[in-house]
Amino acid sequence: MSKRSTPRQSLRTRYQKSGSTKINQPQQEQKLLQPVFEKACDAIAVTDDHGCLIEANAAACQLFGLSHQALIGRILADFTDGEFNFAQVRLSVQTNSQQTGELYLLRPDGNHREVEYSLTLDVVPHRHLVILRDITERKEAAQDELWCQRQWVELFSEVTLKIRQSLQLKEILRATVTEVQRILQADRVLIYQVFPNGTGKAISEAVLPEYPAILDLEFPEEVFPQEYQQLYAQGRVRAIADVHDPDVGLADCLIEFIDQFDIKAKLIVPIVQNLNSHQQSESKSENQLWGLLIAHHCDRPRRWVDFELELMQQLADQISIALAQAQLLENLEEVVEIRTAELKDVNRDLHQEINDRMQAEAALRRSEEQLRLITNALPVLIAYVDKEQRYRFNNQAYEDWLGQTPAAIHGCHLKEVWGEDCYQRMHNYVEAALSGHVVTYENEIVLRDGISRSVNVTYIPHVDEQKTVKGFFSLASDISDRKAIERMKDEFISVVSHELRTPLTSLHSALKILATGRLGTLSLDGQQMLAIADENTERLVRLVNNVLDLQRIESGKFTMEKQACNAADLMIQATEAMQPMAQQHGVTLATKPINIQIWVDSDYIVQALTNLLSNAIKFSSPGGTVSLKVECLQQSQVLFCVHDEGQGIPQSKLESIFERFQQVDSSDSRKKGGTGLGLAICRKIIEQHEGKIWAESTLGKGSTFCFTLPVLHG
Missing domain, CATH: 3.30.565.10 (Histidine kinase-like ATPase, C-terminal domain)
Structure with missing residues (x-):
């Protein structure tokens, strides 16, 4: 074996002394490459065909935890617990090609590191270039971030479930403040309701025993002026780390008021109701401030993090939904009572006519039972709606999906069954069906368990012999799984395309450099193969760019600057x-x-x-x-x-x-x-x-x- 070279010798001089093919390079280029090799941030090493380390820079010595003298001559596989077989990797890579991957590096001091490597074969004959990058901290950071996100999802899901398990507003609010206090480790969490006259009071609270309670205490308008209400109605969120900080800008009267409750820091999130336009005059905003979700820290100032702000905003949204559901339930009960009274009056007037038509109805009932038996076995929503947009027939799936029996839905208007928001989305399609057109569209509905599902809806007009539209047949099937698969497919294509773009761009640039001849002249066959590789790489780059452009347009994550x-x-x-x-x-x-x-x-x-x-x-x-x-x-x-x-x-x-x-x-x-x-x-x-x-x-x-x-x- 030839005598080892010192670390300061140039790489190409070392290759010549080890018996490799001589490479004629100008002296100036050698002087340029040597500092780059020695001062590179990434670990760079040169091995022979057996994976024996011939040369390594300072970063490589630091990564392996050995001095330059101790590192040279060691086998690369000695540091990988035998998982990395250099000879097999070298045989699997074509000549003048590059192999990338990850390996588990075991240092002599017992420290383990996760390393990303890039192997380039035959940079000179029988000498191979290995570039290594320590990715241990990046991997650990990714795992920590994933754990935090999972914890957040579990906490939010638990609170949301408790909110939606009850239709009673007081129980919902009490569960919210209790869970928020537990999650945020806050001293006090309360829900403050704003009254139309500008005053308000805390209607639900969770507070530690050592601090005074605020529940049911009415606040004067002075501590919550009209301009504050307008800002919160627009979605304003305030995170105050120190109420006594002059930069916060709190009024002196407000500071004096909150000091009596030992409040040092506070987080305020508005609870906003979105009102229907027919319920409000045109001069008023559709968003109305119902109240505030507030967290207090009392023993010392506290800096609120983004996770806590996002959690509070999400829970405020859930409370808004619960308020809407409570109001909808109240409205539906009133509608049911009115409709029941109307039906009683109608039944009294039609009693005689019913007796005369009993035989006809019996025959119709038998026919309907047969039809219902068939339709109830199908896992889709099937119904018939007359020209007044009232249900005249619907199958058992309505009860399974919406929790409303066929008898309860019969005779009800579409708006009564689906609610104002959903009815607004389907209104135009209903009008088109009643005009004699077959309509197919997709919609989002909320099932009785509160889960939103995507459905494919088809309306088929019912036309009599005089070409008059009497109503339409409605069929709705659940396509949520298909939608989820489509979203997963789009996300997969986007991720794969993003991951392909960088290596493809690097590969394309390398091929372009080789084609210029600056790194040596290729034979005619080599030039032809290089041209084929360059052409196909360019095609792959176009494909990746087109996939990304199409995915960005379809996802709506782009802005038209018209x-x-x-x-x-x-x-x-x-x-x-x-x-x-x-x-x-x-x-x-x-x-x-x-x-x-x-x-x-x-x-x-x-x-x-x-x-x-x-x-x-x-x-x-x-x-x-x-x-x-x-x-x-x-x-x-x-x-x-x-x-x-x-x-x-x-x-x-x-x-x-x-x-x-x-x-x-x-x-x-x-x-x-x-x-x-x-x-x-x-x-x-x-x-x-x-x-x-x-x-x-x-x-x-x-x-x-x-x-x-x-x-x-x-």
């Missing part, structure tokens, strides 16, 4: 951006800009135009022409059209190509670098601008993609 734009300017930007691609494919771009003012987000419209132009160019033959034109329609809309002279699209594919990962010919699209997401992104962008997009095509003669946008008026 402004007045000239359609001609947008067309010119798009054609200039696609001109190099057109020249590469031998295609001519023809455009007819017209000055039309539109109200759009210019960046997204240019993206839609470039996507359409890119598709048209890729599927056009050399020498063909791709045209982009615009015109103003009579319906105050602008029509953009992109036409190509390519192979065309079958009629059966004209609608499906706008779906994700849908392509006319997957093999042909793969050759041309398509991802199957461009048209899906275009459709989402146009729909966000209140426009429509479609395709027209004739096989063998080309295709035209059109979309409309509203014209800017005034």
